[in-house]
Amino acid sequence: MSRSPSAYSPKTRLGRWIDARMPLPRLVHDSFVSYPVPRNLNYLYTFGGILTLMLGLQILTGVVLAMHYSTNTATAFNSVEKIMRDVNSGWLLRYLHSNGASFFFIAVYIHIFRGLYYGSYKAPRELLWILGCIIYLLMMAAAFMGYVLPWGQMSFWGATVITGFFTAIPLVGEWIQQLLLGGFAVDNPTLNRFFALHYLLPFMIAGVVVLHVWALHVTGQTNPTGIEVKHETDTLPFTPYATVKDAFGAIVFLLVFAYFVFYIPNYLGHPDNYVEADSLKTPAKIVPEWYFLPFYAILRAVTFNIGPIDSKLGGVLAMFGAIAVLFFVPWLDTSKVRSAVYRPWYKVFFWLFAANALFLGWLGAKPADGIYVVLMQISTVIYFAFFLVVMPVLGLVETPRRLPNSITEAVLSSATRKRGSASTQGGNASPQNNEHIV
Template sequence: MSFPWAKQYTPTNGFMRFMDEKLPLPRLVYNAVGAGYPVPRNLNYMWNFGVLAGFCLVLQIVTGVVLAMHYAANAQVAFATTEHIMRDVNWGWLMRYMHANGASFFFIVIYLHIFRGFFYSSYKAPREMIWILGVVIFLLLMATAFLGYVLPWGQMSFWGAKVITGLFGAIPLVGEPIQVWLLGGFAPDNAALNRFFSLHFLLPFVTAGVVILHIWALHIPGSSNPTGVEIKSESDTVPFHPYYTAKDGFGLGVFLILLSIMVFFLPNYLGHPDNYIEANPLSTPALIVPEWYFWPFYAILRAFTMDFFFIPAKLMGVLAMFSAILIWFILPWLDRSPVRSGHYRPLFRKFFWFGLIPAMLVLFICGGAPPYEPYVMLSQAATAYYFLHFLVILPIVSKIETPQPMPYSITEAVLGSDKKAVLGENASPAV
């Protein structure tokens, strides 16, 4: 994003001038997250989650590299090496608890980031590419988290790997060969554990590369804002530093306090008890469930209980589960409303708060519940509404609703309708 009023980087000493000429990293940082990056002046705390997501990624990579130094991807000793990390490696317990709970907090941040995008229509032009890259990042995180859940080689790790890879077997003709290729055999064992460990180590760095593209794409049109109104003048913006570095710093402090409480006082609260038992292929757990952040999509998978004509229920569940995320790719073209912010879309707002959010909460609950009634029926109803919301309700609402009056500019939304404030301090008296 280039604005004529943006501050320009000027090196202050000979070394910085040399760096700016030969390898302009200081200029890049200054223009990306410094005073050279103007941002809307009305961003609220919902815009903190992008920075928090970046911090979570760095935390996961650092703790993951340390854990990889002591882990052995062998089905005979994987569970034992996990215990070795917890009991014998200096600060190993802290690294593992930070990594495991950091993954959960990562997904909390990501889900809030995504639903903020839903409400404020952050996927609309000119930010379609930012949104698409964000969905790609989410898919990479889902894959990385699943692969990591297998590595401790507990009961839920083993059976989770067997169930999830077994989903590929539902694909006609090529499904079973793909499943065998993924596992390196007919059941999870050494080959699968080695493959999953290698990919779990590699994918975070791939994710980091896509995150760089995501940030790059963000800096072309600039950040969105709660009003959905584009920047019109210098008075609409403030420099990213120090205003939003301070605001993001406060949000990061709150995040670290909550993470510390979890790590030091409730480290195993989000883990499944069966995963503290070594994997046993001859003993099936009473209830096989993935980690909590997969529950909505697991509920969608289990919502299909009957065949539909010639399509098996299992295949329909697999297609629906993947489609629940893939549908996000086309959101910019499903929602045709000229207004971005949900604050000015009364009908959209009702369907969002009283339709989509309750449906997602029901899917979260049903995904972790036993596959019995009333959970099956509730997950079927929530799944139906989920797809109706994006494929039917959202396009219709975007065409028929009458938006509320919007402010002329970001400054007007913040300071009121005073013309001098809106048009800038140098507005002429004749205006």
């Protein structure tokens, strides 16, 4: 998107003095007030702003919680209970933070699927997409580290199982595991390391978010048609049009979030994590948090050796490969059409992929035996086939629908169709209306 000259004009002498030395107000104005955005953005595009809001909430509540948390295996569990009972509004801070992690992932998954549907990863936005994938990786690391901190049964055994996967990596696997654990088992050094990393990672995420937004403002926002901005009539100022829509979307999202915080705060957690960690008592079923379940299912789908690669290493490679493949999406998709709106077959495969991802999440919570293993294997094949087969091949053989000449044409044609549909419905409902129109 071509950037127009800055429209910012300081009104006061102080404003002009600051603008000449550090034009931060100009940067804010050009980026969040006068910045042109496509006029056809829908509410799926509000999740970028929602994610920024949730990141701020997680950092704020996390910093306050850290003031009362004890990084010692003998007192960590009790310090969390003390936060809940004795710290002023501690229960609210804890529930905001724990449920905030889940809603952070809900928003990021919607954001990712929106990008896949509308082709937001295509040139010239490859780096924008890669930065988003890096944010996702850092989020997963921060969430895993944070899940260990309450030092409940699921925290302890989850850390034991997940860090144990690294031993499958030849040569350096055991070294990586010991580096994470600070020893040969999950213990006090592990808790200290995880707390330090969990505290650090959100600030790293914030730094990459700045780069992500910067890259977005350089290349410009995509839109549901996938067509680049061609005329000034294709865009509207960010404020008030996009800001009002973003604010409304955020309010609705936060209302749902508030319902979980105040009415069902433990719904997305695991009951075993409200029992203090005990290295001598293994839970009947060890599962990660819900947002890791699809990848956990992929990990457990590999139950056989693949040549010199044993099943344990194969599962680890499949799990990390399921994340790594996202980085190559801009080059795996060979279609010249960006949006699925104009790609009928891609749209079908996309929704099958989305359903399969949800199914993988369901399977991740099931035991790795019987029919569940077979279903995990089938779903894993479907997951990778979407990226490695459907995207490259479909782009070469699919015949897309005709693209509009501009965003404005798409908006006007959509409005015309809606008016025509309303007129038809009104005419069918009342003959007098038809006579009046004639």
